[in-house]
Amino acid sequence: MRASSPSEDFTTAFADSTLRVDLIMSGGGGTEAAISLQGLKKWDGWAGRRHFLNKLPAPGNGTIEVIDPLSADTLYRNSFSTLFQEWLSTDEATDTQRAFENTLLLPLPQREAEIRVTLYDARHSQMASGAFRYNPGDPLLPTVRAPHYEPTYIHRSGNPDQAIDILFIPEGYTAAEADKFMEDARRISSEILSYEPYRTYRDRFNISAVMIPSAESGVSLPHKGVWRDSAFGAHFYTFGIKKYLSSPNMRRLHDAIDALPYEHIVLLANTDEYGGAGIYNNYLMTAAGNELSLPVSVHEFGHSFGALADEYFYPGKETDQYPLDVEPWEANITTNHGASPKWEGPQYEGGGYRVKGIFRPSETCRMRDNDYPEFCPVCSSAIEKIILFYTAPPAE
CATH class of the missing domain: 3.40.390.10 (Collagenase (Catalytic Domain))
Structure with a gap:
């Protein structure tokens, strides 16, 4: 279980409530990727963490942050990946524009705040960013009073x-x-x-x-x-x-x-x-x-x-999702381009949909074989x- 009492930083910056952030991520067809705000909602109760607020559980392919507009401090961060970013690597994306829905949850800020969403490409470079202002006094911000279904x-x-x-x-x-x-x-x-x-x-x-x-x-x-x-x-x-x-x-x-x-x-x-x-x-x-x-x-x-x-790969059906000269952010594959070895022990070549150049930590694993x-x-x-x-x- 989590700590029994919320951290001081959480109760200072956030209410015990949830802010739902609906986003549209679009691009392809030679256009730059873009992130647009589709809508916000709030409701009572926050089920997420109340500590390590400005840290990430893992790097991910994107981040969402709550920023204090006065101090520029990061009050909360989380990471994620999207279907949109996977689609950008497909042949269709070279000549077609599409938009994808994404929804992310945040603890509800006590005061006005900036919500910043950033997407990263396979080289860990920023590919799109969007910043939106949260105003707790916005009369158009809907409040969900009760769940629609009972769990x-x-x-x-x-x-x-x-x-x-x-x-x-x-x-x-x-x-x-x-x-x-x-x-x-x-x-x-x-x-x-x-x-x-x-x-x-x-x-x-x-x-x-x-x-x-x-x-x-x-x-x-x-x-x-x-x-x-x-x-x-x-x-x-x-x-x-x-x-x-x-x-x-x-x-x-x-x-x-x-x-x-x-x-x-x-x-x-x-x-x-x-x-x-x-x-x-x-x-x-x-x-x-x-x-x-x-x-x-x-x-x-x-x-x-x-x-x-x-960790699996199929000869003749390889993809270039992971550049071979860039260290993947995931913990269980490596191209040996990090500052230090990602794990101790042997490396087995083949992983991340590539036969050569990407290594996994074990001959087999639940992430390779059913x-x-x-x-x-x-x-x-x-x-x-x-x-x-x-x-x-x-x-x-």
Whole structure:
């Protein structure tokens, strides 16, 4: 559990409330990437951390900051990655402009503040930035009075401000399939907590599920010409990759879960197709009905929560997502371009979708193989550091 009392810095700068920030990230087709504010909302209760306020759990591909406009001090920071940045590396982005929704949560500032959002490219250079002013007296700032749905706790360790809060959300489950969703949520959450280091720190997690019905059962399969009327429009074949399961409707998703205590989102897709996705500090989505749903869910949670990279690679299907002359920010792959070795011990060539030039810390790991039953020591240590970052009180 987290420290039992909030830090002095938190109570000075922030209320025990949440500020929801809806963003549009756009670009491609030869235009510069841009970040626009779509809207703000607030509600009572803040489920996130109240310490290490101006530090990051991991570097990520983007940051959001709360800045004091008078002192220019950074009051709060968090990191994330986006589907938009992945799309920018596709062939479509060379001649097409597109816009993507993103939603981020902040503690509610007590006073006027600047919200600054920055995106970084694969070379860790700034590629886009947006700054927006938060005015607590704005009469147009909506307040969410109560949640739209009632959550059911699957695993509870403490109050939302004392634990890491994970929310399971259904996609493509009709009202008649509510029991099936809850069974899937219990099964997958239990699997995640069975892996180290989650098992050791299971008393630092709250896991809840909320039933949000879809009009039709299942999710869309564009490569098969199948389209479903699901709650959040999830579909396979993202960026032309058959197994890549994603949702473009982030604002609709967060509208449904407003005022619930959550920090990390797990979307369960009601399908037996193989696939999933994990986007750091954004969401995890997994095909709950597939026979590999358990190992895939653990793997994708390694991305969305643990900030880990893929360690697999396929000869003849390589990508240049990671420049070979730049050290990746993820803890479990290296190009050996950092100031010092990223881990002690052996290196195995191949990782990050490249056969040569990128190295991983273990011959195999849950971040490489679906049939491997654990995380390697480097990945396990990286996840543990993030758990402790969110839950350990600052040193006196």
